[in-house]
Amino acid sequence: MEMMPCEQPAVRLIGWLSPYVHRAEVALRLKGVPYELLHDDMASKSDLLLTHNPVHKKVPVLLHGHRSIPESLVIVEYVDEAFPAGPPLLPSDPLARANARFWARFLDDKCWKALWVALWAEPGEARAAAAREAKEGLALLEAQLPEGKRFFGGDAIGLLDIAASGVARWLGVFEEMAGVRLLTEEEHPALCRWAREYAADETVRQCLPHRDLVLAVLTPRRGMFVSTAKAMAAHK
Numbered sequence: 157m158e159m160m161p162c163e164q165p166a167v168r169l170i171g172w173l174s175p176y177v178h179r180a181e182v183a184l185r186l187k188g189v190p191y192e193l194l195h196d197d198m199a200s201k202s203d204l205l206l207t208h209n210p211v212h213k214k215v216p217v218l219l220h221g222h223r224s225i226p227e228s229l230v231i232v233e234y235v236d237e238a239f240p241a242g243p244p245l246l247p248s249d250p251l252a253r254a255n256a257r258f259w260a261r262f263l264d265d266k267c268w269k270a271l272w273v274a275l276w277a278e279p280g281e282a283r284a285a286a287a288r289e290a291k292e293g294l295a296l297l298e299a300q301l302p303e304g305k306r307f308f309g310g311d312a313i314g315l316l317d318i319a320a321s322g323v324a325r326w327l328g329v330f331e332e333m334a335g336v337r338l339l340t341e342e343e344h345p346a347l348c349r350w351a352r353e354y355a356a357d358e359t360v361r362q363c364l365p366h367r368d369l370v371l372a373v374l375t376p377r378r379g380m381f382v383s384t385a386k387a388m389a390a391h392k
């Protein structure tokens with residue numbers, strides 16, 4: 157009997173030009189998983205997005221055959237486990253895994269919130285306090301870079317590098333748009349070096365949007381950033 161080749165379920169990613177979508181894309185590329193990017197226009201969310209992420213209605217969403225997986229960090233871990241053939245994205249040591257997860261969550265739950273208010277709030281005490289908190293957060297992140305290593309995960313890109321990719325590309329664009337400096341060579345030399353290393357990586361470059369493109373796409377959204385920062389500062 158003739159052997160039929162095993163059919164692999166299709167891998168598709170609903171996304172657009174977003175740091176969260178980049179996380180999912182880079183995880184797939186590092187694992188060597190071919191995928192199709194389905195662009196979703198955030199102005200009018202597609203039925204596909206609303207069906208597969210009814211809770212948050214946000215990109216990215218990974219479609220793996222009939223399964224759908226929302227949330228960028230959840231996707232990164234899913235990709236790591238579902239495609240074990242590629243290089244591991246999480247360390248094998250339980251404590252190192254726990255640390256990578258802790259700092260990845262710190263970035264989203266704490267550091268980016270402070271960065272956002274520091275970037276977009278009206279000048280004043282709330283913005284100054286957020287800038288101090290954001291800089292402290294970046295310093296804490298910098299302290300996680302292992303001595304003599306290129307990446308948070310050692311010599312290969314791992315979960316925390318992927319989680320921090322927004323710092324490597326999008327933060328500089330936001331800073332330029334807002335006219336605010338938060339990540340500086342003087343205060344965060346190792347993190348700046350890491351950002352350059354990350355952006356220069358061969359696999360990352362295949363899916364990291366050019367800063368000019370990010371700037372062009374995000375500039376018209378400035379007003380929305382200002383209003384979300386206002387709401388965040390008010391709920392602090």
Ligand SMILES: N[C@@H](CCC(=O)N[C@@H](CS)C(=O)NCC(=O)O)C(=O)O
Binds near residue numbers: 175213216226228229
């Ligand atoms: N926690 C989510 C955040 C995703 C997210 O904020 N996605 C944005 C794109 S940058 C989005 O879809 N925004 C649409 C909206 O907020 O309605 C993740 O990590 O995936």
